[in-house]
Amino acid sequence: MDFSQTQTTGRMAETDTALERLYQDHADWLLRLAVRLTGCLDTAEELVQEAFLRVAQQPDTGRSPENPRAWLCRVTVNLWRDRLRRLRWRRFLPLACSPDLPDGHDTEADYLQQDRIAKVRQALSRLPDRDRLLVVLYWNEMSYAEMARVLDLRVTTVGKALSRAIDRLAALLE
Amino acid sequence: MRCLDRSAMQSFVDGELDSLSADTIRAHLYACPDCRDAVDAVRRRAQTVRRSLDEAWPVVAAPPLAHAVPPDQRLAAAGAPRSIWRRHLQIPIPLLAAAGLLIAGMGIVIWQQRLIMGELRATRQPPVTTVTIAAGDTILQREIVLDLSRCQPVEDTTVYVFREE
Numbered sequence: 001m002d003f004s005q006t007q008t009t010g011r012m013a014e015t016d017t018a019l020e021r022l023y024q025d026h027a028d029w030l031l032r033l034a035v036r037l038t039g040c041l042d043t044a045e046e047l048v049q050e051a052f053l054r055v056a057q058q059p060d061t062g063r064s065p066e067n068p069r070a071w072l073c074r075v076t077v078n079l080w081r082d083r084l085r086r087l088r089w090r091r092f093l094p095l096a097c098s099p100d101l102p103d104g105h106d107t108e109a110d111y112l113q114q115d116r117i118a119k120v121r122q123a124l125s126r127l128p129d130r131d132r133l134l135v136v137l138y139w140n141e142m143s144y145a146e147m148a149r150v151l152d153l154r155v156t157t158v159g160k161a162l163s164r165a166i167d168r169l170a171a172l173l174e
Numbered sequence: 175m176r177c178l179d180r181s182a183m184q185s186f187v188d189g190e191l192d193s194l195s196a197d198t199i200r201a202h203l204y205a206c207p208d209c210r211d212a213v214d215a216v217r218r219r220a221q222t223v224r225r226s227l228d229e230a231w232p233v234v235a236a237p238p239l240a241h242a243v244p245p246d247q248r249l250a251a252a253g254a255p256r257s258i259w260r261r262h263l264q265i266p267i268p269l270l271a272a273a274g275l276l277i278a279g280m281g282i283v284i285w286q287q288r289l290i291m292g293e294l295r296a297t298r299q300p301p302v303t304t305v306t307i308a309a310g311d312t313i314l315q316r317e318i319v320l321d322l323s324r325c326q327p328v329e330d331t332t333v334y335v336f337r338e339e
Binding site: 020023030031035036041048113116117121124135138143144158159160162163164166167173 | 181184219220222226228234235
C-alpha cells in the first residue's frame with residue numbers, strides 16, 4: 001500500500017468517524033424535523049438519508065462545522081424545497097402518506113384522538129411553506145439565531161415572522 | 175416604556191432577549207396588566223400549539239447509519255472529492271479553461287479594435303494637399319487643407335469648390 005492509498009484510507013476512516021458522530025448526535029432530531037415538515041415518514045427518511053449522504057461526500061466531513069445541527073437542518077430544508085419545486089402539483093392531491101396513527105379504534109376517545117390528530121396534521125400542511133418551516137423549526141427547539149441562518153432572515157425579524165406563523169396555525173386549529 | 179408589540183412578546187416568551195431587554199420588559203409587565211395578559215396569552219398559545227403538534231406526530235427514530243448511508247456510498251471519491259456544482263454540470267475542466275481563454279481573447283481583440291477606432295476618430299484630420307495655381311507669371315504654391323466631406327461638386331465635372339482653412 002503506497003502513501004496515497006494510506007492517506008485516502010486514513011481520510012475515509014476519519015470521515016466515517018465524523019459521520020458516525022454526526023449521525024448519532026443529530027439523526028433522530030433531523031428525522032423528527034423532516035417528518036413534521038413533509039408530513040410523511042418515507043419522504044422524511046429519504047430527505048435525511050440524502051442529507052447525510054451529501055455530508056458524507058463532502059471533502060471536509062472530518063472538520064465539523066461551527067453549528068452542525070443548523071448546517072444539517074439547512075441541507076435538509078434545501079432538499080425539501082427542491083422537492084417542493086419539482087412537485088408543485090402535489091397541492092392538488094391529498095397527502096400520499098403520513099406517519100402511522102396511534103393504534104386502537106375501539107373507544108370513542110380513540111376516535112376523538114384520531115380526529116384531533118388528523119386536524120392538526122391538516123392544519124400544518126395548509127400553512128404556507130415558509131410559515132410551516134418556521135413553526136417546525138420552533139417546534140424542534142431551534143433558537144432564533146439558528147432559524148435565521150436556515151431561513152436567511154435577520155435574527156430580529158424571526159420573532160415577528162414566527163408569531164405570525166403561530167397565529168395562523170392557531171387560527172387553523174380553532 | 176411603551177407597551178410591547180407582538181414580536182417582542184414572542185421573543186420574551188421564548189427567552190430570546192438579552193438580559194437587559196428582558197429585565198426592562200419584566201418591569202413593564204409588572205406595571206402594565208394589559209401587556210401581562212397579552213404575554214400570558216402568547217405563552218398559552220405557543221404551549222397549546224406545541225402540545226397539539228407533539229400529539230399529532232409520533233416520536234420517530236432514525237434507522238442505523240449503515241442502513242441510511244451505506245458504507246459504499248460514503249465518500250466514494252475520498253481521494254478526489256468534487257464540489258456540488260461540478261457534480262451537476264459534468265463539464266471537464268480543460269474544456270472550461272479553453273472556453274474561458276477563448277472568451278477572454280475575443281474580449282481583448284474587441285476592446286483593442288474599439289480603442290483603435292476611437293483613436294482614429296479622435297485624431298482624424300482632413301487631408302492636406304498642395305495645390306499649385308498658375309496666376310500669370312507667378313506660380314503660387316499654397317498648402318491647403320481639403321475637407322472633401324464639405325466639398326460640393328459643381329456641375330458634372332471634376333472641379334470642386336473648396337474653402338481654405
